[in-house]
Amino acid sequence: MSNKHEYRSVFAPYISAFMKIKSAVVSKTADYGHTLKQWDDAMILNKRSELYVTKEMVCEWEKSLYPTSDVTSYHKHSQLIQFLKYLCRLGIECYVPRLPKRPTSTYTPYVYTHDEIIRIFAAIDEAELSRPTPKSCLMCMPCLFRLLYATGMRISEALSIRNEDVDFSNNFIILRKTKNNKERIIPMNERLKEVLMQYIKYRDLVPVEGISNPDRYLFVSGLGKPFSTNTPYTFFKRILEKCGIHHRGKNEGPRVHDLRHTFAVHTLHRMSSEDVDLYAGLPILSVMLGHASVKETEWYLRLTREFYPEIIEKMSATTGGVFPELDKNNMYHGKGN
Template sequence: MKKRFISPFGLAIKRYLKLQRSLGRILDENEYVLGYFDRYLAAHFPETKYVTRAMVVGYLETMSHVHSTTRCARLSIIRQFCRFLFQLNPKTYIPETKLIPPAKRKTEPHIYTPEELQSILRRTSRLAPLDSLRPHTFTSLISLLWVSGMRISEVLKLNLEDIDLSTGIIHVRQTKFYKSRLIPLARSSTAALERYYNRRAQYGHDQHPTAPFFVNECAKRCNYITIQIVFHELVRQLGIKTAQGKPPRLHDFRHTFATRWLSEFYHSGKDPTACLPVVATYLGHTDVTKTQVYLHPSLEVLQTASKQFGAHAMQKPIKTRRNPK
C-alpha cells in the first residue's frame, strides 16, 4: 500500500520518489523515512513554504531514542530530499553532514574460532525435532555463512535456482546496494549443500526453481528473527561471548570470513594488497576500503606481517644520490 503524504511537501515527496525510481533505484527505506518526516511537518509546520533548520533539528529530536547510526542514515535521506527541494526553492535548508555526531560502533565483531564453529554445529545437529529437516537447515545455513562470507539476509533469500550444484556457483541477486554477484564454493562446501538439497527433497519440499533453498518446519522461507533467536540461545548455552561480554552475532561470521582470508594470505606468503580485491568480491564490495572494516588481524598475523615487511625492507636496495660532476 502506498503511503499518503499530507504535509505541504507531500506532492514534492511524491515527485522526488518518482524521479528516483525512474533512475532504477529501490526506495523502500526512503519512503519510510520521508513518510515520518512528512507527518512531523504536517503536525508542527502545516503552513510552511520551505524547510528550515529548526524543522530538521526538531524532527531529529523525535528520534533521540534511536541509535546514532540509524539517525545518521535517516538524516542522509532527508538531506538528499532537501537538495531536491533546493532546486525548487533556494530558501530550502540543506542539513549539514555533521548535524549529528559521528556514530560509534555498537558492538565489536567477534571472530569465531574453528573450535567455536564446530561446537555450534554440534548443537545445531541436535536441534529438535531430530527426525525433521530443522537440524540440517541450521547446520547447512551456518556452515554456508562460514565458507562464503555472505550476509545472513543474502543466505535467507537464496532460491533453488540461485545455487548451481554442478559448478559450485552461488548467484547472489539484487543484494545490498542492489548489486548481484557470483560466489564460487569449494567442492566440499558444494557437496554439503547438495546433501542438504537431497534431504530437503526427501521431506517433500517445493522443488520449483523459485522456491526458497532454506526452509523452516512450515515449508516456508526461513525467517531472520527465528534464526537469530535460536542462534543466540545456542551461543548462550555454549558460553561464547564477545570481548564486551555480549552474545556474538550471525553477522560476525562475515567478519570472521574476511579475517581468516587475511591470515591465510600472510601465512602462505601471498601479497595481501594484491589479494584483498578477491575478498572484496566475495563480500560484494566494489571498494576495498569497505572490506578493510571487516579485517581484524590477530597479534600473530601482525607479527608475521612485521617480519615480512622487515625482510622486504632488507632486500630493497637503497638509492644514493651521486654528486654532480
C-alpha cells in the first residue's frame, strides 16, 4: 500500500527514502509511515532543525505519543530504531535507543474444526451485499479464504500476490513480499487451482482496463484496486458470527490468522492419518509456512497435543526428544509465525 503521509521536518527526505527502501522488501509499510510521521511531527513541534539525533529528541518523540499498549510501543520503537540505524549508515550522527523488552504474548491460537471450516466456507459462499457498490471485494472472498486455509499463507502475503505470480502451467504461486523477506513457492493442488481459475475468470469480466495485466494485483475490488487487510478482517468477523463461532474475548480469538494455525494442525493430522513419517514431513511444512527453522514449526506439534495427541506420540517415537519443550508465551514472536 502506498504511503500517504507528508513529511515536513528536516528529516523528511530521509524518511521518504527510507520508506521507498522498506516498501521494496516489506508488504505492509503503513505502520512504518505512521510511526515516522509521529517522529516528523515531534521534530517540528520541538523546532528541531539540525540533522542529528540526541537522546533528548527521542524522549520528545516518546512524550508525543498517545498512550499505547506495550505491544504497540515495542513495535513503534523497533520501527524508529530501524530508521535511526539507516541514518547512521548514511553518516548522520544519531543516538539509537535500546529496544524495549518484547511483551509477553497471552494469545491462545484457535484451531477450527473440520466442521467449522465447512460451515465457514458455506457462509462465505452465501454472503450477499446489503447494497450494491463497485468498491465491494465480495467476489474475492470465497477464493481468498480458501487460499489461506489451503496453503497456510499469511493474509498480507495473499493480498500482495500479483497475476504474474500465479503459474497454472506448473501449479505454484510465488510469494515475493513475505514476513521474513524471502521469496517462497507455494504449490497448488487441483482443487485450489480450480478455485483460483474460476475466480480469475469472473474477475476478468469486471469492466476495468488492464485488470488481468501481469503486474496487477490478483485480489482486487470491483474497481480493480487492491485492498487492505482490514477488509477481509471485517468480513470474516461477520462470517464467524453467522456460523455461531463466538469471539472468546481479548487475546482469545478466533482470528483470520488462525486459519494459518488450522492449516498447520490439519496438515499434521493428515500426515499422521496417512502414516507419513512426521520427522521427514515437518521440514516440508516448515518451508511451506515460510519459517526460518524447523524449530518454529515445532510449535504446531505442541499445539496439536490438545486436539490430536496421537500426533505427538508418533513424533516422539521418531525424534526421541530431539525437539525440546517450548514456552507457549514465546510462540507468536517467532519470525515465521
